Amino acid sequence: MSNRTINFLRITMIILMVLSVGLLLWQHFGMTRILRIDPQTPYQVKSIDDRTQGGASIGTFAKNKEALQLQCDLKKNQYQWPFCEMSIEFSNTGEGIDLSEFDRIVFDMDLRGPEFKKVRVYLRNFESDISKLDDPLSPKVNELEFAPPAGETFSVPLKYFRVASWWIDEKNIPIFSTDMRLDNVTQIEIATPGKVQTGLHQIELKSLEFHGKWLSLTQVLMMIVMAWLVFCFVWLLMELLAYRERDQVKRARMHELETINRVLEIQAEVLSNKIQLDPLTGALNREGLRDFLLQQWQGEMPTSAGMSVLFADLDYFKRINDNYGHAVGDDVLRQFAQLVQSEIRQSDGLVRWGGEEFLIVCPNTQLDQAVRLAEKLRASVANAQWPSSIMLTCSCGVATRAQGEEFSSLIERADAALYKAKDNGRNRVELG
Template sequence: MSWWIADYEVPVEKSNRQFDNVSIIEIATGSYVKEAYYAIKLKKLVFYGEWISEETLVKLLLSLWVITAITVIISDRIYLHKQIKLTEERTQRLREANRALYEKSLVFEELAFTDPLTRTRNRHEINDGLSEVTAHSIDGGIPFSMVFIDIDHFKQVNDLHGHRYGDNVLRRFASLINKLVRKSDVFARWGGEEFVIFCPATPLGAAAEFAESIRDCIEQAEWDHDMKITCSMGVAELENEEYNHFIERADKALLKAKERGRNRVEIAWNESQL
C-alpha cells in the first residue's frame, strides 16, 4: 500500500507487486457486503519457474505405471516359480517317502509271509488264501492235491549235532524240494520240521508220484556228518469238504507213513477210490 511505501521509504524499483514467493492468495471485498454465496471465475492460472511440463509429467506417470506393472508381474512370476519349485520338491520328497514306505511294506510283507529260516512261505500266508482256492477248485471240478511232509527223526539230528546243524538241514531240505516243485505249486513250511506242498490241477495219483520223487531225492542226497536224512509223506486229494478236513486227512496219511516205518509215502484214499 502507498502509505507503507511512503512510511518506510521503499525504493521505486521495489515498490511494484512481487509474486515470486506467494503462499496465500486472499480476496478482499468492500464494506457492507451482503452475506451470500458468490462465484469467482478464474480465467487462467499460470505457474512460472522450474516445473515439469504436462507432456513430461504424463510420460513420467505412464512410465511409472508400466514399471510398476512390470515389477508386479515379475515379482508374481518369481513368487509363483518359487512356489512351483517348492511344490515339486515337496512332491518329490513325498514320492521318495512313499517309495521308501512301499519298499519297507514289501519287506514287512515278506517277513510276515516268508519263513525266515528256509525262505519258503509260511503257514499264515497259506491259511489266508487256502479257503478261497479250495472253494474255487470244488466249484470248478478241478482236482487239487496236497503233500504233507515230515523229516524223520529230526529231534535226533538236533540232539546229536546241535540246533545250528538242524537249521542247516532244514535249509537244504527246503532247497532240494524247491528245485522239484512246479511254478504252480505252493510250497510252505508248516511248522518245525513239517512242510506242505499244495498242487493245483493235480489228481491224487500224480501227486503221489510227485511225493515219491521228493522222498527219493531226499534219501539219495548227501548230508554232513554222514547223516541219513529221510522223510515221510501223506498225500490227499480235495473232495467236497472244508479245507481244514482236507489238511486233516493228509496229516492222518502222514501219521500212517510214520507208523509203517517212515521214509515212505501214504495216500489218503477217498471212498470212491477204495
C-alpha cells in the same frame, strides 16, 4: 537231593554198618557184667543144719581171707534127709537182687569129706504173691545139684536151675506160680546133696560169680534195628523233601515256559500279519498259505476236485538236533526246503507247517501225480548229501480233494496219512 546230602547219607550208612558189626562183636566177646561173692563181700553169711527139722547134724561157719567155709558133721537119726548148708543173705526185707540179666554162675569151691562129690545150690526168689517175710522158707527155691571138678572153677548156665518139686508140694504152690524166676533173689544157699555119707564134710567157697551181659543179644539187635529204622526214615524224609523241591522247581519252570510260550504266541501272531515267509527256510508260513490259496482261487474255493496236498516230515529229525546241534538242524531244514522247491512246479506252494513238517499244495493235480511227486521227493531226500554226512529220509502223506470238500478236511486226511507212514516204519508214502 544235593550231592553233599547224598555223600553225608552214604558216610552215615557206612558208619552205621561198622557200628552194627562192632556192637555185635562187643556183645559177643565183651560187654561182660559180673556180680562177685567172696569173703570180702558184705553180705550176711551163716550156717544152717537139720537140727531145726529134728535132725542131729551140726554145721558151723568160718571165714578167712581166702574162702567162706562150712564145716558139717553130718549125722543120721530119725530125720530122713540130714543136711548142712551155707546161707548167703542179700536182704531180709524182700528186696533182693535181680539175677535175670545174668546167664551163668561160676563157682570156685572145694568139697572135702567121705564120698562128698556133689553140692546142691538154692537160689531163693522172693515173690510177693507166694512169699512172706515172716516165713523164711516161703521164697521160691530154684535148685541145681552138680559135681564141681576138684581144684577148678566150674561154670553152670542159670537156665539149668529148676524150681524144687519138694518145695512146690510142701507149700502147695499153684501151677501158674511154679515158673523159674530170678528177678528178686534174696538168698543163696550152698548145701550138702540129697545122698551123702555121714561124717565130717567141708564146703570151701573161694568165690561165686554171676556172669552176664550189660545188654542182651535181643537188646543189641533191637538197638541196631531201631538205628537202621531211624536212618531209613531220615533218608526217606530227605528223599521226599528233595522230591518236593524238585517238583516245585519243575512247576516254576513249567510256569515260566508257559509264560514264554504265551509271549511267543502273541509275538508270532503279530509277526504273522507282517511276514508271510518262514525266515529260516524261505517257505511260506501259514499266513502265506492263506494268501497263496486266495491267489489260486481268486475268491471262493471252487467246488470241483483237482487239488492235492502232501505232508512231508523228516524222519527222526530230533536226533539231528540232539547229536549235532541246532545249527546243523537248521542247515538241514534249509537244504530240505531248497530240495523240495527244485522238485515242485512254480504253481505249487511249499509251506513250513511246523518244525520239520512241510505242506506242499499242488493245484490241478490228480492223486497219481501227487503220489509220484511224493515218491520222487522221498527218493531225492534219501539220495541227497546232507550236512555232517547225515543219513536222512522222509515220510509223506498224500490226499486229493474230493468234490465239495473243505480245505481243512483235506489237510486232516493228508496229516492222518503222514502219521500212518510214521507208524508203518517211516521213509514211505501213504494215502489219506
